[in-house]
Amino acid sequence: MSARLRLKDIFGGRTADEKGADVQSRRITLNGSSVDYRLVRARRRSIGMQVDLSGLTVRAPRWVSIREIDENLSKRGAWILRSIDEWRARRRDVMPREWKTGAPILYRGRELSLALHAAPKREIAPDLLNLTVLHPTPHDERRVAAFVARWLREEAERHVFPHVAAYAARVTPAAPTVKLTSARSEWGSCDRQGVIRLNWRLIQLPPDLALYVVAHEVAHLIELNHSARFWSLVEFLFPGSSKARDTLDEWTALLEA
């Protein structure tokens, strides 16, 4: 067993809500666009809609007809399409689709523009606006991409790893082992052996959110669960943790990029 900060932890309430509920995949046309959605029949009084990186989820009481649900979706069609577009846009801006000057790349919560220059020695320097990359072959997208990806991993180790020991020192005498991962489905995890794994993409989050993830995983060294005791330990390490948890869900699209 291990404790992982999965997407479903972040989208609070979903798992409890759907325990024992029946889930259907459906499709509807909204303003001429075909939209797939998950319909969850749940114990509730009204129809609820949520758009996130997995798309549109609709929750409805069992007694509400499909026709009534689709009428409700049509009424909110503009909002649904706009929200889906927003999630798609976020997903795109994380890493460049084309490794060319001007392409957007996310670094520590800021969208920077790639600035590629030819130089004999490879080097990367972020500032407030640009991620300047010096490279012998700046037009070779594959090499530039590999160079930047390696640098982002090193940055994650440099900026995020030291916080693990700092948080851990407040709750346990044992220094945990930290490893970097590129798992698609989680920001971090902690196993029974006390090994904490952190996603390199934490370097793309605003620094305080990356710290929240570190505090969350460190708390699992003591409580390998998501009990009330666990959450109060997280709050002890990272005051204001529930707000950070809410904000993190807006950034979770990163993992899918």
Ligand SMILES: [Zn+2]
């Ligand atoms: Zn957790």
